[in-house]
Amino acid sequence: MPKYLVMARRTPGFDASVIEPHRAFLRDLLAKGQLQESGGFSDGTGGAYVVLVDDLDTATTIVRSDPLHTMGASELTIHEWTITVSA
Template identity: 65%
Template structure:
């Protein structure tokens, strides 16, 4: 079973809003492949986060670093292996 990974995407000062639609398409592709658990934006406009399934931290980074908000340099992405302790 794949592990869960939290991807934090924090906007850089020179954030390019043209990356938003490709980012949404990227997330939709992850959802279709069963890799995306959930995603959302921060209401203060500083970025967002999503949770993905992957076999390893390296695999999760490979997935996340292909996100258009990362490849365009619009956001700084950090990937954490996430061990869920309590869930609804």
């Protein structure tokens, strides 16, 4: 199954109230088997997560429903990710 790396960069209008809705969104993806992993950047500028779905259109639909996107808190980019080396 393809993996899609979602990079989230906080916008100047970032409001911390989006964090819990975003985490709930991620928990829902995890429960559906659509999330491999997620985490924030240590410098506080954003974070990333890996979505497991069949195609880019599905990944895009999912990412556009992320509260980070819907509330304008972060700019999200999606990259189909081919893992070449893994532990």
